[in-house]
Amino acid sequence: MNRTGFFALPALAVGTLIMAGSPAAAQDCTTKIGAVLPTSVDWGRPIAETAQYAVDLFNEAGGVKGCKVEMILRDTQVDPKVGVDAAKALVDLEKVPLLLGAVSSGVSMPILTSVTVPSNVMQMSCCSSSTAFTGVAEEGKTKGLWFRTFATTRNQAAVAAMLIRDKGYKNVAILYKNDDWGQDIGKLVAADLEKIGVKVTANVAINDGQPSFRAEVTEVLKTKPEALYLAIYPAEGAAVVREWVSLGGTQKMVVANSLRSDEFRDAVGLKYLGDVVGHDSAPPRTDAATSFVDLYKAKFNSEPNGPGLPNIFDAVMISLLAMEAAPELKGDQIAAQVAKVTDPAGMAVFPNVDGLKAAKAALAEGKSLSYTGGTGAVKFDKNGDVSAPAVGWTFSEGGTSEQTYFTLSDVDGFIASISK
Amino acid sequence: MIGLISYLVFFLSGAMILAIAVLGLNLQWGNTGIFNGGVAAFFGAGAYALIILGGPDRPGELGGFSLSYPLAILGGIIVSGVLALVVGIVTARLRHDYLAIATFGVAIALESLVRNAEYLFGGAKGVRGFQRPLEAAIADPFTYSLMFLGLVIVCLLGVYIGLERLVRSPFGRLLRAIREDETAARALGKSPANVRLQSFVLGAMIMGLAGGLYATFYAFVSPQDIRPILTFQIWAMLIVGGAGNNKGAIIGTLIVWGGWVASGWALAKFAPADWQLYTGTIQYILIGLVIVLTLLARPRGLFPEELTVSTATGPDGPVKPPERGTVSTGGQQS
Amino acid sequence: MIQSLFDGILVGAILSLGAIGLTMMMHILRFANFSHAELLTVGAYVALVFDAVFSALVPAFATKWGSLSLTAALAVATLLSIAITGATAVAADRLIFKRLRENAGPLTMVFASFGVALVMRNVISLLFGLQTMHYSNDIAFAMVISLDPLLLIKPDQFFVLILALTAMAALHLVMTRTPLGFALRAISENPPLAQANGINLKRMVTITWMIGGGLAALAGVFYALTNQISPIMGRDLVLSLFAATIVGGIGSVPGAFIGGFVVGLASSLALLVIPSGYNPALPFMIILITLYFRPFGLFGEER
Structure with missing residues (x-):
């Protein structure tokens, strides 16, 4: 095999590219x-x-x-x-x-x-x-x-539970991605909800790469939850929620930051997502011009999309x-x-x-x-972990909009109150 | 320069571990004709067993046996062997594609089990990290990786020499006899089922050894390590190298794994900046093309099986190994 | 329970549709073609392109038929996609598999097909991106058949069931009643003898790839219609398709049809007894049990 030939050509191309297009000449x-x-x-x-x-x-x-x-x-x-x-x-x-x-x-x-x-x-x-x-x-x-x-899963789970509590839902089914994050947050949210007196009707794992999620959706549907909690990624999320909505499931949902995504919103359709509220780490409480979201929009012409x-x-x-x-x-x-x-x-x-x-x-x-x-x-603890303030957000025409703000002490207070 | 050597030592450690698993598969497929689609299961059993037997206590999860390293790796080999024994007995009557999908199912089931049974196997987050034998005693990381490469090479040579002896022994001839014509072997008073089972279990134990070394290398194992792609990679190494040839198996490993990672390296290095986000996808295309082109150029692999049976070949030279693998049934139409 | 039963059958119908093509290809071409599932993806994307073209050209084509999500545009696009995907399959054969068939074992072909699958899947994701898409973003609501016990059925899925049944019957009749079917079967049983009897091997192989590719396109479009389109849809489906084929017995068209239901029902009913995390393993456990009692599948025979 002529290896030099294979490597030399792209190298040459890159060389010219760097020389031609270097923005910071200094x-x-x-x-x-x-x-x-x-x-x-x-x-x-x-x-x-x-x-x-x-x-x-x-x-x-x-x-x-x-x-x-x-x-x-x-x-x-x-x-x-x-x-x-x-x-x-x-x-x-x-x-x-x-x-x-x-x-x-x-x-x-x-x-x-x-x-x-x-x-x-x-x-x-x-x-x-x-x-x-x-x-x-x-x-x-x-x-x-x-x-x-x-932000540690402990925090995220607490915010999810607080959103569910604030919405007043009494029966919630949990669907979580079957990876380390999903298993963790699914378990924590379920425990938190039990503590605040919300019934968890089903706690169902969503595996990656399944051709159909119909069985999982049917299983949850049978338990007749008042609302869903979703900790899954956009592609599976769209498949699951489309199936769920098409079978007449409730459109009341609380979702993790992983679903804060245009892909998910467009695939399901905004008209079915009116009752959705999500949680995420909060951007700083400062003027808008300096926020990450604005920087991102300026560059990519859309809101930050995906986990x-x-x-x-x-x-x-x-x-x-x-x-x-x-x-x-x-x-x-x-x-x-x-x-x-x-x-x-x-x-x-x-x-x-x-x-x-x-x-x-x-x-x-x-x-x-x-x-x-x-x-x-951002502030790291000695183990390299961060805890962050959080927001509740909803889907909107242009992307998502913030609804509620939870300071770190709100979240810590909630965790302390339920671990008594 | 030292960086390049350090990287090569690391790369070779990984590649030689995979080569051990390829040798195990070569015993099963190359020599006995067993279509094992569940390599990841036996590899994973060895890896998990090593970490659970040899690792420290994990609160709320199975473990805390803290066996010494040689015992733990032996435990991994035995666990793989026992798993293979059970699987082998259950699937004794299956051939070819049917056997492949059944063993494949075993691998999927094992992945599901370790992914979900957190109290036993740590769940999706995997098991441990940071607990390598003798790491505390050998302060210099480079010396440590050299030592580890030495251990892997010793294991690889041991397996290689053992298998070379085995395939040249009467047992090896028996394996090939069963592969070529089971009925004839039975007519000679041999028990094909028994011999196949022995070969299957032995091959799986070799994979278990590879899995154990793999888990030592990273001091960690998670369900992500034993996904079906691993089975595919090991098979591709064997087929590209040449089934039935132990040397080919090792060289096939170096070529496939080397190509796999080198393509990523070359793209990161040489592809234009605008393409960098797509290099992952392009890398897959390159890997696919390399496999297809190699097989087109050398359909029997780079190093085809050397026929060790000296006499009784056909009148015009060595017998071409007959086609094996896929069976087609006659359909059910009457 | 009754809902899970129906779900299993309706989800299984898609698998049946895909497995029918696969079983025929495995039977006649004598190797497990892992790139078959990528043909489903190709079919779905080709239809996506033409669906967009036709909907734009003829707005009347974009209206849905009754309670189905199918539109005239998509129906025409599907027909085109069947032809194009069939041609893609033939091209893959000419470029790669034909050469290997002549001088390599079937396992070499299996791994070449893995390579082909990698190339096809990633070329598609370079062209169309990694995100999931839909023919129509509207959600097709299920019809309530009964409230107690709750039974919901989606018209699209029912349509797929009918389609799979038709495809199965048609292919079965072709294989058992027509000269073409006899020729194809003769090729699969004994190629040299078949050729000696004047059957054109090359033509038969081309026809097999055409039919296989066409059926894959059909399955791909309907999977995409009832679920979603993504570059990895073939990869996600491939194991279930092989499982269905092998449970049914390789080469048996009715077997593949039933096999699809077995796999669909297995994953649907499994949730009644085990946690959903184990769901991916269940179809294979069913296969293991089936094969334990029937080593050549439900309808397969040892030669």
């Missing part, structure tokens, strides 16, 4: 970071797209330490073997000090165990929700290199700010700076170009920052 150095995300999966591609957008914004603001950031993106195929190998190649061959990803906990965990921690690389995931990470972090095994911008988008955006921004603050671009040194850029006492930073420029100036003066992005003023 930056003649590049800093590489790695990303392992499932770009070949329907909900994974927008996450990668948003990550790239965040990197572009950061470069517009001058990059990291005056160097252009280059994000090398690899597909995980949602296969742990493939994801781990891609991560290892990024770390060893491209020498990245920072790895973004993965999405599935089942891919993130082996990367953390066998690649990033042994090689002293910081790893930040947008979306891996497994409680197992908290466990290994507590044992000190992650050496402080692990972070995730995904994990504000989370990956924040993951990129926080990591890059931490890189800016780190004395050297080494995993542990970058990780050590995460606290400095997410310091509640620090200067508030918004992730637009001006905000980032101001942030970098402040860092140069040795000030700490309070990064306030797509999921609010």
Whole structure:
């Protein structure tokens, strides 16, 4: 096989492309970071797209330490073997000090165990929700290199229960995605609802890749719930809800942030989603011009669509700010700076170009920052977990609109009240 | 440079683990003609058993046996073997596609079980992370990965030499005899069912060893590790390498797995920036094309079976192995 | 219970429709073609394109027939899709499978078909994107047949049942009563002997791919109509289709028809006894049990 021929052609093409289209001519150095995300999966591609957008914004603001950031993106195929190998190649061959990803906990965990921690690389995931990470972090095994911008499932479940309570539903059926996040949130929501006196009529797992969800829907329909709680992804969500509505099921639904998606809204139709309320991490309570949603709209002409988008955006921004603050671009040194850029006492930073420029100036003066992005003023605990304030939202013509706001103390108060 | 070596050590560790599983499949399919569609089940049984037997206590879940590493990996091999024994007995009468779909079902069932039975197998979130033997004693990560690669290669060589001896032994000839013509073998007073079962169980135990090493490598296993794609990958490695040839099985693994990951690397490196979001999809197309083109160029694999039976071939040289695999029934029309 | 029973049959009808084509292909071409399911996807997308074209050209075509979601535009698009998908199948044969048939074992063909499936699926997702689509975003409501016990049936699904039954009967008659059927069966039983008797092997193989591809397109369109269209719909269906084919017995057209119901009923009734998380495994457990008692499927025979 003529390997040189195969590689040389695209390399040449890329070479000319970079030379022709380099926007930041002043930056003649590049800093590489790695990303392992499932770009070949329907909900994974927008996450990668948003990550790239965040990197572009950061470069517009001058990059990291005056160097252009280059994000090398690899597909995980949602296969742990493939994801781990891609991560290892990024770390060893491209020498990245920072790895973004993965999405599935089942891919993130082996990367953390066998690649990033042994090689002293910081790893930040947008979306891996497994409680197992908290466990290994507590044992000190992650050496402080692990972070995730995904609000803990504990919090999300509490907000879901609060929304159901506020709506006054008395009988609720739960449908959850049969992965680590779905199993977790399904269980927690069910427990919370029992505590506040709401009857859970059915708790049904929705498996990926099933040709039909009719059986699951029928099973739930038989229990005659007053409302549904859905913790599933847009593609399955559309299939399930279309089936549910067509069989005359109730249109009262409370849904997780994963269904905050145009794809889901359009596939089901807004007219059936009038009684839907969803929960999500809250964007900052500031003027609109600086919010992630507006930045996203300006770039993609739609609202953030699908699971994990504000989370990956924040993951990129926080990591890059931490890189800016780190004395050297080494995993542990970058990780050590995460606290400095997410310091509640620090200067508030918004992730637009001006905000980032101001942030970098402040860092140069040795000030700490309070990064306030797509999921609010992010603050990690010692295990790399975040808790975030939350919103309730509804579907609207243009996308979604916020309805209710839950501060962190609202949520914590609720959790405390039911754990008595 | 050190980075490249470090990566290659890592890549080879993964590839050689898969090669062990391919050797197990080669015993079952290449030598005995058993169409095992459930490779992931036996691989997964070994992986889960290792972590549960060798890992620390997990609150509320099965485990906490904390066996020493050699015992745990042996436990994984035995668990795979026992699973294969049960499956083999239940499916004793099945052939070809029917056997493939039945064993495939076993793999799906196992994935469902570990995904849902959280109190036993950790559920969808998987089991553990961070508990590799001797990792605390060997501080340097690179030395550790070299050591681990050494362990994997020792296991691979052990399996390879054992299988090479086996296929050249009278038992190996018996396996092929059954593969080629079961009725004739029975007429010679052999018990095909028994021999097939032995080969199936032995092959599954080898896969269990591979699974155990895999779980050691990542110190973690989850249902995502044992999805049907794994069975497909292992099979593709065997078919591309050449069924019936142990050397081919190993080289096929290197080529298929190497191509699998190298295509992703090359696309990330060389594809234009605008394409980066689509490289995952393009990578799948490349993988598909590589498999199809290799098979078109070398339909019997890169290293076809070497006939070890010296005499009694046909008048015009070695006998071409007859077609096997898919059976077509006569239909039910009367 | 009664609803689950009907659900199983109606969902199973789609599988029956897909499995009928598959069983015939497996019987005559003698290999498990994993790219068959991708032909369903191809069929659904081809129909999607032409449906849009016809609806735009002739607005009257876009109105629905009675309580079905089917429109004239989609019906014509489906006919075109059957032809185009059949041609795609023939092209795949000419490019790849024909060469392998001549000098490789069936298992080489199985894995080549895996490769073909990967290529087809991902080319489609490059062209159309990864998101799910629908022929019509309107939701087709189910008709209430009875309130107590609650029984709901969707007209579309009932239509699919009739269609599968028709396809099964037609193909069964062709295979058992016509010279073409005799020729096809002769090819599958003993190709050299059949050729010696003047049957044109090449033509028969082409016809088999045409019929198989056409039936796949039909199944793909109706799956898409009652569920959704996505690049991975074939992948999601492939296991159920093989399961249906094998439970019925490879080569048996009525077997495939019944096999579809067995698989559909298994996953539908399973939820009555086990948690839904285990649902993907259930059809295979049913298969294991079936094959334990009938090693060549319900209607298959050992040769």
